[in-house]
Amino acid sequence: MRRVVTGHDENGRSVVVSDDPVPRSREFTSLPGWVSRLPWATEPGATVSRTGADPTPKVTSLLPAPGGTRFIVLTFPPEAAMADPAFDPIAFDTEQRADSPGIAELIEPDGMHATPTVDYGIVLQGEIVLELDDGYCTPLAAGDIVIQNGTRHAWRNRGDQPATMAFVLIGAEAEH
Numbered sequence: 001m002r003r004v005v006t007g008h009d010e011n012g013r014s015v016v017v018s019d020d021p022v023p024r025s026r027e028f029t030s031l032p033g034w035v036s037r038l039p040w041a042t043e044p045g046a047t048v049s050r051t052g053a054d055p056t057p058k059v060t061s062l063l064p065a066p067g068g069t070r071f072i073v074l075t076f077p078p079e080a081a082m083a084d085p086a087f088d089p090i091a092f093d094t095e096q097r098a099d100s101p102g103i104a105e106l107i108e109p110d111g112m113h114a115t116p117t118v119d120y121g122i123v124l125q126g127e128i129v130l131e132l133d134d135g136y137c138t139p140l141a142a143g144d145i146v147i148q149n150g151t152r153h154a155w156r157n158r159g160d161q162p163a164t165m166a167f168v169l170i171g172a173e174a175e176h
Helices: 089-099
Strands: 002-008 014-021 025-027 035-042 069-076 117-125 127-132 137-141 145-149 153-156 163-171
Antiparallel strands (some): 025 035, 069 163
């Protein structure tokens, strides 16, 4: 996946400051086909970066603080990969905690999780199922959009092809 970042030159003119693969990208070895990418992030109170400096190396949590954002692209292999006898859920959990600190700790053994964020999600490729409480499932296909309002949910790829989704997580205050 390619990431093009713009900024400004010394004269204030718009320029491309980088055009490279997403630098913070990981293909999991514990679950082939699972790919996690962090193309960009902002912290609370962020201003426009005139230089296009890459903030992703400094990100220590994929869970943004209120007012912060995370742009995450995930590729989900078919669920059948988790039923393979070679699949090691402990190794996957370890790899996920290393790759996705802040969020991985919130994921329950069945994949359900909730974050204090408003998430904008779009299915880029394939088909995936959004599961909510009580097993309520909504199938989604390429081009479909989800607005996730801090609800407990899981993503299920019940098909036989990978599914890729892009998410923008916006840190929010919890409702009282």
